[in-house]
Amino acid sequence: MRISVFGLGYVGSVTAACFAKVGHEVIGVDTNAEKVGMVNAAMSPVVEPGLGVVLAEVVEARRLRVTISSEEAVRNTDLALICVGTPGRANGHLNVDAIERVGREIGQALRSRPDPYTVVLRSTVLPGTTERVLVPALLAGARRKAGPWLRLAVNPEFMREGSSLRDFAHPPFTLVGCPDPETASLLRWLYAGVDAPFVHTAVRTAEMIKYVSNAFHALKVSFANEIGDVCEAFGVDAQEVMRIFLMDRKLNVSEAYLRPGFAFGGSCLPKDLRALLHAALSADVSLPLLSAILPSNEAQIRRGVEAVLGARKRRVGVIGLSFKPGTDDLRESPMVALVENLIGKGCDVRILDRNVSIARLVGANRRYIEEEIPHIASLMCENVETLLAHAEVLVIGNTSEEAALALAAIGPHHVVIDLTRGAVRPSSTPSMEASWREEFSDFDSAFSPSSSSRSP
Ligand SMILES: NC(=O)c1ccc[n+]([C@@H]2O[C@H](COP(=O)([O-])OP(=O)(O)OC[C@H]3O[C@@H](n4cnc5c(N)ncnc54)[C@H](O)[C@@H]3O)[C@@H](O)[C@H]2O)c1
Structure with missing residues (x-):
């Protein structure tokens, strides 16, 4: 050519x-x-x-x-x-x-x-x-x-x-x-x-990918350097730490945690990050990158609240209260923070979360819900129909089956704020059982007594 x-x-x-x-x-x-x-x-x-x-x-x-x-x-x-x-x-x-x-x-x-x-x-x-x-x-x-x-x-x-x-x-x-x-x-x-x-x-996607790649490379260098600083202060071999860290190709160096969506939460990430920052501060180690993570996460929650308030409707239906689908753990859930903000701004909120409702019935997370956030417990709905009948604004907070069902059933009067940024596809048929079966098939085959005799 x-x-x-x-x-x-x-x-x-x-x-x-x-x-x-x-x-x-x-x-x-x-x-x-x-x-x-x-x-x-x-x-x-x-x-x-x-x-x-x-x-x-x-x-x-x-x-x-x-x-x-x-x-x-x-x-x-x-x-x-x-x-x-x-x-x-x-x-x-x-x-x-x-x-x-x-x-x-x-x-x-x-x-x-x-x-x-x-x-x-x-x-x-x-x-x-x-x-x-x-x-x-x-x-x-x-x-x-x-x-x-x-x-x-x-x-x-x-x-x-x-x-x-x-x-x-x-x-x-x-x-x-x-x-x-x-x-x-x-x-x-x-x-x-x-x-x-x-x-x-697309043209714009190709233009953007170069920036995403270089921003990520810069982030990785700074992350590794801050880990190096904090390891040194704790008397830990940083090269050995990162060598082992990099062996995890499932959660550490992988697609995990790299999909745009909503804020993180739960009982581990915020707590462990705070503990690391506190220990580093006590050792006089400055970690500007790691210190910026929690404020960045809070900004995501504010962004979600502003998006809902921007719809200028009072009646809000929220799908997903726990920090991710498939759990009833509400500790440090960004969805709880979002709901509390919306209530504080005068919104009339109803919430649908299958796992949290079940937890209330069987009592797994009952004490936390009833004692720590009773004002939220009373807002729980039992099904998609009740939630949609109440809501003018529908907030999709996770990728659960109810979220897919709700998206398939919304009317023209519903405003949708999708915090998963398109991760949920509308579906009129429940699919959770199927996805669980798929997810646990590996587990079954790994642990079943006949697994070793199975042909590939
Ligand atoms: N350097 C890298 O490793 C690297 C890697 C990836 C992407 N990029 C990108 O690629 C692009 C080029 O980077 P670079 O490092 O090769 O740049 P450079 O500055 O080394 O070279 C650019 C060349 O373009 C010439 N030039 C300027 N105006 C011109 C014109 N009107 N007509 C003809 N030539 C002209 C300059 O004389 C110069 O020789 C930049 O957008 C950069 O961000 C660079």
Whole structure:
């Protein structure tokens, strides 16, 4: 394929060299004449292990050349990869001037081109930038309306300086955000030699994933460093702690606890976090990241309360009172905090929670409900119909069977505040028994006496 690469910094020079290495014909473009001269002389414009060797090979083989002319690069290629810098100001504001400028230049070069051209944005940009900045710049440069002549995709990359060549060949995934399957197919073909799952998604999702990934990486580094600090203060070997911590691929390094939803609670997480923070404080260890977790959690509860109050209706039906479905434990439940806030603001609240109601009947959590939160106990409903008959606003607090039933039965007059953020799908048939059976089938097979004789 004939490819142009705009911006020959860390990302662009590695991208250009790697695509040329696998046989594509690549033209690099940079405004910096010094970089252009260096690459054309087969010298790496950045310090990156292995890049010099690959550049020497592909420049020698005439599969990569570099120019300062955008027009020349676009005229002689069918696809452009934009890898220009997107520097941040001190206040965090992202400067996307270079994206705008490159977009205009590519657009200008496409003014009278009859056959389609594909523009792929590799630089890191905030969600919406492609639509708000790049597309208008391309159309303004071309003086054309959007149409089949222009194909567009976002393709963030996940290379790390120092191991870019290896990361280019083995990324966690090849991520492409574009609206049409044709462009996705083209990029799937372009990346056919790359050893990674191909993920096609919406443009804004692809833009966002890069930020989520980098924010999470930063969070992980700071988390590990704070754990290192607190271990040192307690006289514990931090490397050994983290080595063992990382062995848990079920709860620690896994999908667990990484779904957007509502605040955490229960009898362990808040208590244990407070104990750790208190002990660290007593040892004069500062833990700004860990200290921010409980305030962040409280902000989620406030956000939920504000969403309900924002509906400007008094009668509220809440599904789920315990801190997660499948338990009757109300200790530190964020749903209890939410309900108490709503009552305090004058809302007329009813609550449905199968486990908590059963607990009241058999007495498992009875003392807590009747002695600690009697004002809430009296608000419990017995079924979805009663709750919906009362409620103007329905709050989905967990992913229980009742939540699915209620969502299937709501009327046009009900306002729904879904604290699970879409984790519950409306269902008119009870499914809990089935999901329990599924969940415990592993348990059964692991512990049943005949399990060892079962064939896989
Ligand atoms: N460095 C990394 O490891 C890394 C990793 C992932 C993503 N990113 C993202 O990739 C993008 C590029 O990062 P980088 O580190 O390679 O940037 P860089 O600053 O090293 O290089 C950017 C290059 O773009 C050139 N440029 C600027 N305006 C231009 C224009 N109008 N036409 C042609 N060239 C132009 C500059 O001269 C420079 O050589 C950024 O959005 C960055 O956030 C970087």
